[in-house]
Amino acid sequence: MAMLKHERSQRHIKCLIDLKIFGNVRIDLQLDARKNQSVQQHNEKVRRNRSILQRLIDVVIFLGLQELSFRGHFESEGSNNRGNYKELVYLISKYDKQMESHLDTASIFTGLSNRIQNDLIEAIHKVMLNEMQKEIDQAKFVSILVDETSDVSASSQLSTVLRYVTEDCVTKERFIGFCDVSADRSANALSEHVFKCIETWECGNKLIAQTYDGAATMAGQLNGLQAKSKSHDIVYCKQQIDKTRTVLENKLDNFSVFYDSTFIANMNRLMVFGIICENKTKVSLLYATHTISINGFTSHVNIEAEYINESQHKTEAKFVFPVEEDSAVYKFEAKIGDVHLVAKSKDKDVAKKEYKQAVDKGQSAILLRETSTSGDIFEYSLGNIPANEKIRLQICLVSELSCEVDGAVKFHMPFVLNPRYGLKPADENYQNAPQPKEFSFNASVNWNSQIKDIKSEHPVKVEYQDNKCHATVRMAKEFNFEKDLLLQVYYEDVEKPQVILEKGDENSKGMFSKDIMMINVFPELPQVKQSAANDYIFVIDRSGSMSGEKIEAAKDTLLLFLKSLPLGCSFNVISFNNDFEFLFKEGSQEYSEDSLNEALKFQKNLFASGGTEILSALKSLSVKKPFQNFHRQVFLITDGEVYNTNDVIQLVKSQVNNTRYFTIGIGSGASTELVKGIARAGKGQAEFVMTNDNLKAKVMRLLKLSKQPFVSSVCLSAKHGENNKELSFISVPERLPCIFSEEKLILYLVLHEAETSCKNVKLNLCGKIGETDFSLDFEASLLGQNNKEMTIHRLCVKRKIQELELNEDLGKGDEIKSEIIDLGTMANLVSKYTSFVGLDEHVPECMPIMRLAKPQLYSMLYVDAEGLDDIGKEMDDGEICLDLSDVDFVDSSGADSVDSSCMPPSFKVPRVTDEESFMSLGSTNKDILTCLVGLQAFSGFWNLDDQLAQALNISLKDLNKENPSISDKVWATALVVAVLREKLASQHCEWELMEKKAIEWLESQNIQPMNSEKLLEKATNFIKNKMVA
Known part of the structure; x- marks a missing residue:
């Protein structure tokens, strides 16, 4: 009974079932096991794929960090080089069994295709962007860096970088990407990209600075990207701010507090150069007038302008304007209200001190000086301009005129003032240049024979009088300030010898008390055998501003140059921007078919980008000996500007024993001091090419001149009257310049005795050309010139000063400086060591004066804002030379922010660098x-x-x-x-x-x-x- 009961129990039944199925797998457990096995297999496959993918990602990151290309030219299996990506993957598989197995067995995904490479790059990029966005969201302030240049395929790429400081004061700089802007490189298109980038990254409220390169499209004050950025209340800085933080961090222990309190709190006062300006005073230019008098080979210019201080306070302002390097500025006057200030030339240190003392006392004062970095840029200061008061200025200058390839005498009045590459940020603030409400110019032209024609790039009206011996020129349309003012005058008998006598002033001293003759001749030297033993060096500027038509014109010119070289010579080519490159790195090569073909390949691959570092290129050339001791002939073609002009000129001067320099300046705004100074120091010739000039013709002219043997032992004698009485004189320059056949030669003779009866002059110019003696005779009727401007006397003094400056490195610096000061004050000229200063002796009653912590600096004409400072230092590309002693950081409490709407508009539009600007320099079409x-x-x-x-x-x-x-x-x-x-x-x-x-x-x-x-x-x-x- 008990056994039966047990058999029917649930426990027994369960045990029987368990016994019956013992050894058999349950269906449910069997299904779970298979699922688990499948999952395990899947997970293992995922692990392997991720492991392979990690290796591929590491390859991508490695190539990116090393800045190596991914693809190869031929990536087929039989290629010896399938590209860095594939070769690196195969290299890993050689030592990695897992990668080897993957490549051997994979049929769908190998990870080697171009599409997969692009997908990996894009995925990594997105991860980086997400991390950057998090950092930017946490950052306190952000700046954006933008640069546009051409890549090796000649496509224009715009690169964008965001720079910010994290909460723990770590500076980070992140590359956003490239943008192809080949279709439209205008400032509008670039600004749209910049503002879209700011919007995408949601950093507009944190953005405190934009930095660009110095090209006009970027840096132009009126139409450049700089100008566009002001609509977003963002500060413009040239791309030199990158190292500012490093410099300051090394100077200050608690940098983060300083950076936060100064660069954020006071950024609304940081202007063009990052120098503080507490005032937003508006000084407008009401009108400007240029009255020009051209007499043969000289010109006199009278500039009158009227400004107005539109603020309610006294203020101080500074202005800059360009001049021709040969010009002599001799007059500077100002009328401020009822006060008439007449400036006098004094030692520049004395003038600066007197000006400062007068301004500190509340007196009106004016100061005019050369900037220390360039003799063709002048700066004038107006101190204590009364509120709502007009300022009338007058500046007078005289100049020598050059002669063109086609025989035209060229008058050049600079209006464009380009940035000087590499300059240290100024210790003064440069505002936008004011534009006049009215502008006019008129010119009178006089010649002792007929005037055949007068041409200008600007529409003008020409009227002739006195049998075409006199002409007047006026504006026919509103003046276009995109270019300099140029007049080309074609004289009858331009090559006929001309001697002009200007009487001295009996009440003056020194050279001004003497009669001076100005000699204009075109010497025709005897034909001598031209030696082929010349080493020709063609130096080409390939900086960013040369892009477009200008670099193409330069390339065509180089082609013509290379094909025109004589047999038996040697040659080399140097191209430069931030760095330089030699065609033949070991030195010049003999002109042969093989060397020519190599040069033609070099010529085809030239493209423009970067800055303008002339000095380093010429230094490198100076250490290379000329080929087989040939005479070296250097041809420099540039549109750029440098801050260390004097260093370049002195370097050239040190090479004159075996080297001659010929220079070409391209476009409006090219530094006349640099281009002419190099040619003068290098015993060569200079040419300038404007928009309608023929670049190739001018280069070939210089090439022809370079084949002329050196002229030496040159002497000049002069006689006059029927008895051929010898004239006693001192020539200026004392050491006669290098003479070229049929090229204009201007000399000045300072006579020891006054001449009253002299009617005609006989000149004899003798010397040696190569090893051949020559003697040339000239005879000319003496032309008298009496004018209160003392044009010839002042030009003579200017030439003497140039000669002295060229010899400053001969161990007589103090003596030469003293002589230049004596000459400048005697002739009332601005020079390297003399400045104009004019003071109002009336001391006003004490009253509030609105003073600038750093005076605002305007341009009388046009200025591309960056680079026009008074202190320059050599620097690496993108480096800022900042001395804390030069910067005043003041409390900003209560200071008004800088309102861009109150800034005066630019007198001139910036230097045009797009393709339409130089169409006439040389057609890009293969004519x-x-x-x-x-x-x-x-x-x-x-x-x-x-x-x-x-x-x-x-x-x-x-x-x-x-x-x-x-x-x-x-x-x-x-x-x-x-x-x-x-x-x-x-x-x-x-x-x-x-x-x-x-x-x-x-x-x-x-x-x-x-x-x-x-x-x-x-x-x-x-x-x-x-x-x-």
């Missing part, structure tokens, strides 16, 4: 001359082929048909010479040397059955017929 230059062989001949036929626009069949049974090369060369002479005669100076090489080759070919002259005649007739047809 016929450029094509012919490229097709000429090293020896001087051309091949008769399809390329030549296309260049000549004549079918190859027709060219061959007229061949008079001579070799194709000879016939082709004759045809090209005919085209040059008949179709391109107006460009003779550009192809003259190229044609000479071709003629020499033709004459060496022993042409039968006709000689070269008859062959050229036949070729010319053929070309003429084609031209008519």
Whole structure:
């Protein structure tokens, strides 16, 4: 009974069931096990894939950190180099069994495709952006850095960087990315990108600074990105602020407190250079007038301008304006209210001290001086301008005029003032340059013979009088301040010797008491054999401002230069921006077919970017010896500006024993002191190329001059009257300058005795050209000139000062400085060591004066704001030279913020650098001359082929048909010479040397059955017929 009861119990039944199924797997547990196994397999696969992916991500990060490219040119399996990404992955698989197995077995995802590479890069980028966004959200303030330049593919890329300081005072700088702006590089397009970036990153309320490069599109005050940024109340700084924090951090223990309290609290007072200005006074330019008098090869300019202080307080302001390097500024007057101030030339230190003392006393005062970094930039200060008062200024200057390739006498009045690359931030604040409500200029031109023509880039009205010996020039339309003012005057008999006598002032002392003769001659030196033993160095500026048409024009010019070099010479090419690059790194090479081909590859790959570091390039050249002791001829072509002009000039001067320098300045705003100073110190010639000039023609002119042997032992004597009485004089310069055949030469003769009866003068110029003696005689009627401006006397003093400055490194610095001060004060000139100062002796009653912690600095004309300071130091690219002693940090409590609306508009628009600005410098289209230059062989001949036929626009069949049974090369060369002479005669100076090489080759070919002259005649007739047809 008990057993039966047990058998029916649940426990027994369960045990029987368990016994029956013992050894069999339950379905439910079996399903769970399979699922778990599948999950485990999946997880293992994910782990392996993630492990492989981690390796691929590490490869991407490694290549990114090392700044290495991912892709290869040929990535097929048989390639020896499949690109850094693939090769690095395969290298890992060599030592990693897991990666090796993956590459051997994977059929869908190997991780090697270009798409996967891009996906990985994008994914990493998104992670980085998310982390950056978190940091920016926590940061107290942010700045944005923007730079636009061309990459190796000539595409314009805009790079953007955000810079910020975290809560723990760690500075971080994050690269956002590139943006292709090739389609539109205007300031508007760039500003849209910048503002979109600010909006995307939600940092507008924290943004305290924008930094750009010094190009006009970026830095221009009126139309540049700088100007656009002001609409967002953001400070503009040139890209030199990057190291400011480092400098300050090294100076201060508690940097974070200082940085937070100063750079944030006072940032509304930080202007163009980061220097503090507590006032937003508006000083407007009401009108400006230029009255110009051109007499032969000299000019006199009278500048009158009227400003108004529109504030309710006395204020102090500064202005800058450019001048020609040869100009002598001799007058500076101001009328401030009823006070008339007449400035006098004094020792610059004395003048500065007197000005400061007067301003501190509350007196009105004026100061005019050269900036210490450049002799072609002047600065004037107006102290204690009464509230709501007008200021009338008058500045007078005289200049020598240069002569152009086509014989034109050029008057140049600078209006564009470009930034000087590499300058230390100023210790004064440069405001936008004021624009006049009215502007006008009028010019009178006088010549002792007829004036053939007067041209200008600006529309003008020309009226002739006195049988065309006198002309007046006036504006025909509103003046366009995008360019400098240029007048080209074409005189009849311009090359005729001219001697002008200007009487001295009996009441003056020194040179001003003497009669002075100005000599203008075009010496025609005897033809001597030109030595081929020249080492030609072509130095090309490829800085960012040369981008577009200018670098293309320079490349075309280099091509013409290379093809025009004579056989037997040597050559090299240097290109420079922030750094420099030699074509032949070991030194110049002999001019041969192989070296020419290498140079042509170098020429094709030139592109513009970066800054303008001329000094380092020329220093590197100076340590390389000329090829086989040849005479070195250097050609420098630049549009840039540098702060260390004097250092460059002194370096050039140290090389004159075996080197001659020829320089070309491109565009409005090029430093006349730099370009002319290098040529003067280097015993060469200088040229300037404006928008309508022919760059290639001017370069070829200089190349032709460089082939002239050195002129030495030059002496000048002068006689006058029927008895040929010797004139006793001192020439200025005392050591006569380098003379070039048929090039204008200006000399001054300071006479020991007054001349009253002199009517004509006989001059003799003698010396040696190479090893050949020469003696040239000139005779000219003496032209008298009496004017209160004492133009010739002042130009003579200016030339003497230039000569003295060039010799300052000869161990007589103090003596030379003293002589320059004596000359400057005697002639009432501004110079390196003399300044104008004018004081109001009336001391006013005590009253509140609104003074600037750092006076606002305006431009009388146009100034690209950055770089025009008074103190310059050499620096690395992007480095700021900051001395804490130069910066005043003052309490900002109660100070008004700087309101951009109160800033005066720019008198001039910034320097144009886009492609339309230099269309006339050299066509980027392969015109016929450029094509012919490229097709000429090293020896001087051309091949008769399809390329030549296309260049000549004549079918190859027709060219061959007229061949008079001579070799194709000879016939082709004759045809090209005919085209040059008949179709391109107006460009003779550009192809003259190229044609000479071709003629020499033709004459060496022993042409039968006709000689070269008859062959050229036949070729010319053929070309003429084609031209008519």
